[in-house]
Amino acid sequence: MNRKSLIAGVIGFGILAVAPLLSHNPYYIHMIGTIMIYAILLFGLDIVVGYTGQVSLGHAGLFGVGSYTAGVLFLKLGLPLWMILPASVLVTAGFGALLALPALRVSGPYLAMVTLAFGTIIQILINEMDFLTEGPLGIKIPKPSLGGMQLSEDAFYWMVLVLMIISLVVVDRILKSQLGRAFEALRGSPVASDCMGVSVYRYKVYAFVISAGFAGLAGSLYSYSEQYISPNTYNFELTVLFLLAVIMGGRKSRVGSMLGAAIIVILPKLLDDLEMFRVVASVLAVLMLVGGAIAVSKKMTTPRAMALPVVGTAALAGFSFWLQSITDWRLSVFGLMILFVVYYLQDGIVGFVRNLFVRKSVASGRAVVLSGGIHKDAIMNASRTGGGEELLIAKGVLMQFGGLKAINQVDLFVKRGTIHGLIGPNGSGKSTMMNVLTGIYVPTAGSIEFAGRSVVGRTSSDIALSGIARTFQNVQLFGEMTALQNVQVGLHHSFASNIVDVALHTSRYTREEAASVERGLGLIEFVGLSDLANEEARNLPYGKQRLLEIARALALDPQLLLLDEPAAGLTAPDIKELITIIRKIRDHGITVILIEHHMDVVMGVCDNVSVLDFGQKIAEGKPAEVQADEKVIEAYLGGTAT
Numbered sequence: 001m002n003r004k005s006l007i008a009g010v011i012g013f014g015i016l017a018v019a020p021l022l023s024h025n026p027y028y029i030h031m032i033g034t035i036m037i038y039a040i041l042l043f044g045l046d047i048v049v050g051y052t053g054q055v056s057l058g059h060a061g062l063f064g065v066g067s068y069t070a071g072v073l074f075l076k077l078g079l080p081l082w083m084i085l086p087a088s089v090l091v092t093a094g095f096g097a098l099l100a101l102p103a104l105r106v107s108g109p110y111l112a113m114v115t116l117a118f119g120t121i122i123q124i125l126i127n128e129m130d131f132l133t134e135g136p137l138g139i140k141i142p143k144p145s146l147g148g149m150q151l152s153e154d155a156f157y158w159m160v161l162v163l164m165i166i167s168l169v170v171v172d173r174i175l176k177s178q179l180g181r182a183f184e185a186l187r188g189s190p191v192a193s194d195c196m197g198v199s200v201y202r203y204k205v206y207a208f209v210i211s212a213g214f215a216g217l218a219g220s221l222y223s224y225s226e227q228y229i230s231p232n233t234y235n236f237e238l239t240v241l242f243l244l245a246v247i248m249g250g251r252k253s254r255v256g257s258m259l260g261a262a263i264i265v266i267l268p269k270l271l272d273d274l275e276m277f278r279v280v281a282s283v284l285a286v287l288m289l290v291g292g293a294i295a296v297s298k299k300m301t302t303p304r305a306m307a308l309p310v311v312g313t314a315a316l317a318g319f320s321f322w323l324q325s326i327t328d329w330r331l332s333v334f335g336l337m338i339l340f341v342v343y344y345l346q347d348g349i350v351g352f353v354r355n356l357f358v359r360k361s362v363a364s365g366r367a368v369v370l371s372g373g374i375h376k377d378a379i380m381n382a383s384r385t386g387g388g389e390e391l392l393i394a395k396g397v398l399m400q401f402g403g404l405k406a407i408n409q410v411d412l413f414v415k416r417g418t419i420h421g422l423i424g425p426n427g428s429g430k431s432t433m434m435n436v437l438t439g440i441y442v443p444t445a446g447s448i449e450f451a452g453r454s455v456v457g458r459t460s461s462d463i464a465l466s467g468i469a470r471t472f473q474n475v476q477l478f479g480e481m482t483a484l485q486n487v488q489v490g491l492h493h494s495f496a497s498n499i500v501d502v503a504l505h506t507s508r509y510t511r512e513e514a515a516s517v518e519r520g521l522g523l524i525e526f527v528g529l530s531d532l533a534n535e536e537a538r539n540l541p542y543g544k545q546r547l548l549e550i551a552r553a554l555a556l557d558p559q560l561l562l563l564d565e566p567a568a569g570l571t572a573p574d575i576k577e578l579i580t581i582i583r584k585i586r587d588h589g590i591t592v593i594l595i596e597h598h599m600d601v602v603m604g605v606c607d608n609v610s611v612l613d614f615g616q617k618i619a620e621g622k623p624a625e626v627q628a629d630e631k632v633i634e635a636y637l638g639g640t641a642t
């Protein structure tokens, strides 16, 4: 956390801490308490929505599980607060796992439907299981006691504030650790994530379970806050409100979650009061006018693009003064505001403000100081045991897509410590072979052995961890992450620390994190991108992105590195540099399979070359032999071999 955020945080939380002393109106204190409770839930929901990019419509259900765990444990067993809070977290995390394990096998609209169904089932269960939950009657819970003393409204408020701050710190730490990077990576490119040994499915489930834990904590605090819980609270509207809060506040931001929580608690109340609504609509119109003027003057947008939101908010302000009563219009106005945010503030309020005022050449808040420790020899030497033997043995590999045989009975033998070229005309099956070797496709027939173990049928992440790393023909970087963070995802396997280490920043975690930064910078230096380590990957030129993919793949400490057209998009000097890099990689004992259309690269670095045409292997041998082969010249080089 930088100094400015720390000072802003201390001031903000300081104001929240003294609020009960300044305002003696219990209504407002209760309202702020509710916002803080919702914020705890939204910190967790943002992990799922903002970081892993999944849609969950089940969080009202999870919130309900947390509330009812607290309610039932109090009602039936009379347990104290210090037992009820962790129990609610654990039970809800368990329900989160129950939901996530089957649900996360699907994605997109299907996931939305499954989570929605979960929320509905929870509500029905709470209603029907009256032997446990008292059904529609609900459960009454008094304010909790601590040390034998029942907490007053103010004391409870302070407890919620402390728990919110702890939740914020824990979530922030998780998201800045290897776990957070895994969450972000699987959103950026699921296929690359799996091929870096970060199992997409497993980390989606982790994200869901962690998020459910926070929903459980929020739910149990809510039951104490309201002192009465009933099934109707945890309905579909609430789940939509939670999702909107994350989007409105701004995803991937803790401030955004707190802002979102404030909006969903305060806005409905504001819309109950016409005078208040007029004030809010007028302030919104002024903010939009000023914000729009700044954005246009900074050339971040065009006057034309700003015209509609400025006129729209001005019209809303005018409309508010024309209205006699707001009751009939409440839902329509709420809906309009939501539409406005979805259309014009897609990065939420925090994202909008950030774009407006912060000049970002560097990804916010995550720049790593480059001075000091760079790992001098960041590439691990691959084991050279029994040099010269075959590291990869593929026999009779067939990959069929419907009637098309993309690879047809191909044998491939790759010797340890060599650079093996795989060439052929467009559509000859080279990338398909890579995908088969890395578990993205399961071959229709044939066997593939890597370092004495079969690859067929294993998951991509398992294969990656066993020592096969790759780059992609269509670059698959994690675009919103910095170059260094991309490489750190490749170093995920070097972390043994768990979520507790991350939350407490134990010495094991801090040591591993520091080592991953050091090695990551070393690998970035190895591919010549040192001055771009803190740049978001999506902002790098295409050629540099390819080099970054190589650094990320090397982070896996592979024995075999598959390079899929690494020279595509590189300038002539960059290609020379690339050839040097590939040779240096081989010198570290790492075996390379190289797909490339640039013949000078293939001829310059490869020890052996296999040639594919229409899915079949038509030639194999030393580069010079292959170059002179009649069939190759006919099929691939078109008689222009030099």
Ligand SMILES: Nc1ncnc2c1ncn2[C@@H]1O[C@H](COP(=O)(O)OP(=O)(O)OP(=O)(O)O)[C@@H](O)[C@H]1O
Binding pocket: 401, 404, 406, 424, 425, 426, 427, 428, 429, 430, 431, 432, 433, 473
């Ligand atoms: N998932 C898929 N479904 C159907 N057909 C596929 C699939 N993947 C590849 N193919 C087909 O398999 C054949 C081989 O494609 P592949 O991408 O492996 O060729 P390539 O040699 O890598 O070509 P290029 O040099 O253009 O990348 C092509 O005809 C392609 O359309």
